[in-house]
Amino acid sequence: MKLKLILLICSLFLQQLHAQEITGELKEWHTVTLTFDGPETYEQDPINPFLDYRLDVTFTNGQEKFVIPGFYAADGNAAETSADKGNKWKVRFAPNTTGTWTYKTSFVKGKNIAVAENSADGVKLSPDGTSGTFEVTASDKSGLDLRGKGRLKPTDTHYLQFEGNKEYYIKGGANSPEDLLGYHEFDGTPKKHKFEKHIPEWKEGDPTWQNGKGKGIVGGMNYLSSTGINAVYFLTMNVMGDGKNVWPWTEEHERYRFDVSKLEQWELLFSHMDKVGLVKHVITQETENENLLDIGYTGIQRKLYYRELVARFAHHPGIIWNMGEESGITTWSPVGQTTKMRIAMIEYMKALEPYGNMVAIHTLPNKKDHENTVKPLLGNKSLDGISFQIHDLHHTYETTLHWRNESEKAGKKWVIWLDEIGPAKAGVLPDDYPGQQDTVRKDVIWANLMAGGAGVEHYFGYKYPHNDLNCEDWHTRDRIWKMTYVATDFFQKYLPFTTMKADNTLADVKDSYTFAKEGDTYCIYLKEGGQPTLNLEGHSGKFSVHWYNPRSGGNLIKTKIKTVNAGEKVALGPSPTLNEDWVVLVRKLKS
Template sequence: MKNYLLFVLFILLNNSLSAQQVTGELKVWHTVTITFDGPDTYEKDPINPFLDYRLDVTFSNGKEQFVIPGFYAADGNAAETSADKGNKWRVRFTPNDIGEWSYHATFIKGKNCAVAEDVSSFQKVKLDGEKGNFHILASDKEGVDLRGKGRLKPSNTHYLQFEGTKEYFIKGGANSPEDLLGYFEFDGTPQKHRFEKHIPEWTDEDITWQNGKGKGIIGGLNYLSSKGINTVYFLTMNVMGDGKNVWPWTEEHERYRFDVSKLAQWEMVFSHMDKKGLVKHIITQETENECLLDMGYTGIQRKLYYRELVARFAHHPGIIWNMGEENGITHWSPVGQTEKMRIKMIEYMKGLDPYGNTIAIHTLPTEKDHDRTVTPLLGNKSLDGLSFQIHNLFHTYETTLKWREASESSGKKWVVWLDEIGPAGKGVLPDDFPAQQDTVRKEVIWANLMAGGGGVEHYFGYKYPHNDLNCEDWYTRDRIWDMTFYATDFFQKYLPFTKMKADNSLIDTKDSYCFALTGQVYCIYLKNGGQPTIDLSDAPFNFSVNWYNPRKGGELIKSKIKKVKGGQRVSLGASPTLDEDWVVLVRRIN
């Protein structure tokens, strides 16, 4: 009897310890972390813990199954301790449904097993076969918090969609500084960005690490969120690139060993971004280094780099993987990836990510660049979106419309974003240059949206203060953030935009765009005001008429003409002012 009781106690203790390995808020769209005791090793061990071990954990709820890659976590608390050794191995999983979930771990060892296609011959080692279960409740988050919306994924439209709420997404984002992760309080990072002016935006409820580090970057992200910005663009690797201050590895010129504590600190920041409604637009390389890994091919270095990114960060509900900034061959970069290299890379990443996160690619700036790089990608089922750079900002509308229509004709609808305008020395200027910002509002923000684009991000030109590489103060573009939000907010509130298309043939006003769902709703953007008429011959219904101020946002405005009768061409009356841009909204009265 005594031995039997000891045996039962042993089992209960082991089950208790196993249960304690599961941490996090056990709710749908929240991160569930499972930490295992595995081999005791360190970042520079001769048996590489990143390449020569492989942890995969299968999660199932009886309806769906996800195989999630795990990773080496040193002592399990490296963000705080800066540890580079320990016996903790970890997996992060974001469940997409409530109820009971089970997990089962496989853990193998052998040369290059982390990136092997066939793993049947490798040695199984400690923690292989460990399993357990947990119960997931409904999310209690609301507002901008992405954990209340669900995973942001491609849809069968030209827009991304949150898997939980089914809300469609229009991007209004910050594109600079691209080396956001060159923050001086991350371990192993050159001391560059401090964001000291944003420290007052940090609150006592926000995270820090190592006795108060991180307040500058967290405060800055809080500020962007408060302005209605919903996306932030940043590089995870710029070795040999412009900034030369961001990499996930233990050293700048290392390719096979990763800085566990730095990546754990990145994870803390990304988790905070989830709470603040900030989608993470992750740029995995730039034009100067697109052939740094495996000379541009998808070999061991590139596969391992992508695996570590996916294992550590793919669980976040708001992720866009961008496979390369200014991708392609150009005269200012010594060597670029070929068409075959680009396609292989895109398809590998799509197959690696177990959640189906969005895969995009960023372009070079000219029309010739677009045609050369993008045309071969039309119809590719692994590519979900295009992140355009355009040298001439006045080409935004035509470029957006061209590639939206081309992708639809190819059988794979892309999201088309405008993420960088030229000339490179200007981009979007600070608030000291309101006239240029007004041009951006008209010719970039509203032009992309009215052509059926998925939104914009704002790049800061290198010839002006707080530019793409040295920005320390997002307040310098306070005005552009407001005007971006006014546009995205209008589309979200008033338009069934996923069903609408550009149709300028319906209107007769110079310098204007029309975005329409025939017979239901029409949105007209007037760059310089006017007295528009609209052809409603195919819509013999009654319609309401309202105006919207794209410079100041706010509520819809009624003018002298409040209703019109369709079945004919009708006048919508004069805009509230005749020398500024306005939006007129025409909606069918049910």
Template sequence: MRTNLLIILLLTTGILSNAQTISGEQKVGHKVSITFDGPKTSELDPVNPFLDYRLDVTFTNGDVQFVIPGFYAADGNAGETSADAGNKWKVRFTPNKIGEWSYTASFVKGKNIAVADDISKAEKVSFDGTKGSFNVDQTDKSGRDLRAKGRLLPTDTHYLQFEGNKEYFIKGGVNSPEDLLGYHEFDQTSKKHKFENHIQDWKEGDVTWKDGKGKALIGAMNYMASTGINTVYFLTMNVQGDGNNVWPWTESFERYRFNVSKLDQWEKVFTHMDQVGLVKHVITQETENENLLDIGYTGIQRKLYYRELVARFAHHPGIIWNMGEENGITNWSPVGQTAKMRNTMITYMKNLDPYGNPVVIHTLPSLKDHENTVTPLLGNKSLDGISFQVHHLEDTYKVTKKWRKASAKEGKKWVIWLDEIGPASHGVLPDDYPAQQDTVRKDVIWANLMAGGAGIEHYFGYKFPHNDLNCEDWRSRDRIWHMTYVATSFFQEYLPFTEMKAKNNLVDSKDSYVFAKEGDTYCVYLKEGGNPVLDLSDQEGKYSVRWYNPRTGGDLIKAKVKVITGGQKVALGSSPTFDDDWVALVRKL
């Protein structure tokens, strides 16, 4: 009798029904997780825990408020146990402000309630109404660690910016293999990718799961970070696509039930990527399956898929939502989403994500495809950028400049990335082909940046080793990583790039690009070196002249001409060598 009375008392006071735990470092930019004890269920329960329950937690600190979607977490530790059942429900939150954060949980039940527009009449269940609070301190991280930088957010420029340290972002990324998450040590994942050559890059103390799994993939992320690369591109779903080996669901044919343990293991990898400074470029679908969910519309399947991605992963300080690889309709891919479908899903995703993480989309390769698919997106306030693919490398500059200008004209300044080059059989070749990589450096990396683009990613062509679907060793392109970092680090260290524009008319040299903040900073890129003459006729004062090696990087170089005076067209002197590309940096003294 005493035992029964104790249970009744505990239930009435809420100690059992409202049980909750807070975990994680309670610091700005760090993940804080709250786990609630709720109804015991499973991935395959007749009452779908993903669709027929809905957890939202409101976090408040002064005048700052976030409403964060939560998710079903099985036993709360499924990444280690592979559990598919349990009574744990979780929310992950990344605070952006020090001080006390209070929270209130909303937990309701009803048919399709997870994706409902109106939940006011839903049944309140279990721990609904649970409240709590916790204190948040400033981060103690530094360097590449994204927790030190804060959330990566859109701005009113053509660049993203980290919310914490205010650093603007220039992307230098890896685009292959697109099925990165087809790693054999994730639960219920094919044995395709093993990345064994990168086990050597795993470090003592790095994350693993299930008694040591994950070392090769974690090691690969360590290697990429060590090269200066700052972004990794991957699909979260490629059902019916090229790889057909990545999906978040319990089965490839399932659309409403999710594999909790696999997603928890993905989270471990993404968290490590935060720590080593890798932004996660999340591709939510590809051209072969853009009509897989709701026949291309934004219905229950698509809404639930996006909600689960946001609930489980949107808290990361560096995450980019890409709404589809090679999105659109073309002669070789005739089944695709229409402009209306595309705009609708973009707007839905932007409104769903409580943090305002960037939303972009990837294009088909031809200039005609760009006109057909990108033009209807102009002016969409929910779209933060375009992830371009071009068939011809030499189109990079004009594509970047054209769509940067077009987006600004329509009132929404897009981030313009060049994320894949053709032909598809080649892309960026391995280091055994340095001449092709040199062309990529000139006509893609520097071309995008000098036209006002925000960076690039490198795709690996399918006819060469370690390609887009079978890459096992990123050292195959070590040289291109270095040259990419040489370019992006130059922009970060020496240029006020958010205030600069393409101004090729200011230099008379053939095969050159000029990026300028007139009267202050001029960057002149010469594909084959030369003796550039810079037009400073409308400017006053003195300017320093230094040279930079875009092949190897290093310190700025002084040449014969060290200082020039405005008010005229001025010779900058000869580049340190000819028949090589060089950068002349001119800055006001």
């Protein structure tokens, strides 16, 4: 008996030697990192540390259970050391509730085991079987910090919701430069973007690496956050694409070995984006390279790529997986994935993703393209939304409304975003072109939201300064950021938008949109002002009338008509000015 007890104690002691260093703030929605001692290896080892080993850690707390993939971490501090070898293996986990969490480790070795359907086929190695517990308390974050809001997840509405504070999300984002990660101070990256104009916006205490690197891109995120922008779009791989300067691998033409230090530096950036309230819209491929991995199929290359992205970055409380920019086959992009290929990769990512983060896809620009590539995806339970590109910005309203309604009829309500407008040479122009930006405000930003869309991102056309591939200064669109925030802030403050629908028959003004929860809240957007009449027939009670300036925001405005009585068509009075866009908000007064 004594011998058995001694052996048990020794076994537990040896297990703990290989167990963990637990780092991070042990709080709800924050990143908890477990670091294990495992095999000593390196990025180019003949036994591939990314493909031929597999770390999974199961976390449980009562009824909550997550199986989180881990990853090879070289020396455990590669962002600073640029190490490509070592014996550290990590898992990052974001707990969704407080209390005692238990973890248990699976670590196996075998040919292609990382992407095998059954990890039990592998040979167990230390730290396999390591287990332990840790205590998680409530988050102490507030304001913009996403860790105070919780994970951003799809719902049974057409909008995402933060799992913690239950706030629904309206997106107002930056779509350019798409090669954001082609930043000159990331390891193994062509020396392109510097974002020098934003270095002064880096703040003491913000992250850097290797003696002060990163201030330009971190400062840029600070600037975008300060304008009210809440999302940033970027590619994690553009090999053979437009920029040819972003990839997660050790070399541009490598597909099985990942640059550990570069990815750790990306992680520093993404963590800072969490803190300043920026959702990370991750674009995993583009139209020029959608057949680069496994000739478009979901084979070993693609599965490994997705696993590494999920293992290293899925823990972030605001992350969106976009399966590809301009996805599909068209006349000007004849080599692309078929519908079957797209569905396979979408469903694989959704099954791989342990947290339930959103899975979306970006479209080709024309209506015919939408019919060919979007329609076959209707009703797919693994696809949470569509990131639309349109050639003609004046089609924003009808595109948003049509596909919102079609998705609802198909039984899977999509989040509908308008993330790129054409023509490609223009997109959203710099502040030197206020007239074009005013058109974007009316016919893109407000059009998407008033049709029941969940927000927009702004693409910069290639014929103008600071475009989609060479933008170095987001200040060039300062005006569009402010107007975007004016719209998203209004929706968040004043509308129960998840329960509202577009119905332009309710108001009688030309060039207007009406969004309503009938009998409760009505929002009318007037492109050129006017004197609207609202149909309140069949309803009862008294309603307040306020106006809002979509150009500059500010407080709600009262005019001569302050209240109206339901039961008939009611005149709301003239807008504060004519020949300018205005919003009128009509809400039922509580008795």
